[in-house]
Amino acid sequence: MAPAPPGRMAVFRKGTVEIFKRRWPRWFFIVIILQAIICMVFEAYTFALFQRGLRNVDDEKFRDDSDVQSQLKTIPTFLGLFILGFIYEVILVWDALIAKNTIQIIGVCIANLALLVYGGLQISQIHDAIDILKQKNVFWNVNVWSETEAELIAIPVIIGVITLCIGFLAWKLYQEFAWDILKQIGADYRMKKRFLHYQVYIALLKFDFFFFVGFTIQFLVVVGGRSVVEFGLTAAAIPVTIAILLCAAWSTRREWKAGMWIVGILYLGGLTYFIYKLARIYTPSQKQYYKPVQKSLTAFAALTIVLIILTIINALVCLFNFNHGLKQHLLKSPRQEMDKDQASYSMHDVKQPQLPSRMTID
Structure with missing residues (x-):
């Protein structure tokens, strides 16, 4: 067995x-x-x-x-x-x-x-x-x-x-x-390029998460929202963002086109949200509330906007790479890779049996 x-x-x-x-x-x-x-x-x-x-x-x-x-x-x-x-x-x-x-x-x-x-x-x-x-x-x-x-x-x-x-x-x-x-x-240049686009996209999703959460924490702790509704919507955005990013990664790995288009629309919503927040930081009637963290909020909002734009571009590139064979490589179980590595190591470790020496009496 x-x-x-x-x-x-x-x-x-x-x-x-x-x-x-x-x-x-x-x-x-x-x-x-x-x-x-x-x-x-x-x-x-x-x-x-x-x-x-x-x-x-x-x-x-x-x-x-x-x-x-x-x-x-x-x-x-x-x-x-x-x-x-x-x-x-x-x-x-x-x-x-x-x-x-x-x-x-x-x-x-x-x-x-x-x-x-x-x-x-x-x-x-x-x-x-x-x-x-x-x-x-x-x-x-x-x-x-x-x-x-x-x-x-x-x-x-x-x-x-x-x-x-x-x-x-x-x-x-x-x-x-x-x-x-x-x-x-493998050595296929086009496949390596598709894999590179996939790696870039997944890395961008991970950094999107950090900068979004960093912006939200500063906003909730220092600014606090000018109303209960604004505070609640900002706090609720964190679990929603996690769900969107997980869906984005899953859709790319499984090459689910409908999921990619849905996530793309949500990206545009996130981009609009951060542009609105960045403008609000410098609105004369509101900027006094943002003053304690104005510079850091601006940096986080600007970086997040750039990251979302790059994420949208890479999402489209990954979408165009669907149905070209990358999915089979991505869905390969890490267990199989581990077994393959172990087999490779064992092939190197096994020594060739030596032939027994015989003494002959002439």
């Missing part, structure tokens, strides 16, 4: 072990984890100094001041988004290294640049928040900015250095994974 094929968890476990067995994947993963730990420690330290320097913010004069309350949420929002960003980046790297997805690895390098920009915006926005709160006499520690400035500046510097490092490592990974992709897809 043949043994049962390995489960999906076994495939992921094997892929994770291979990350640490191979030189360049191991270093890429370690560098990303170190960046996440160091930057989150600096961010948490800044948050602790900020909170420790505050007076009793439950005092009635502070509690009823909407400007004070919105500025008080600035640092917690940045802290939460950085934690989300670094953890999500570690997950993306882990997933990309297991799948040997060089496009996603390159996407992580670009996302790191976005975190670098976000870290730079954080410095000016927190400085403005501290100045406003000091004018409102919210701080008992008037030196809070001088105590936190060095850590805030260090975060984008660290991200910049790490971005250079992972850029070099991504190039090494591209060279290393080229042979693995060739084994999966």
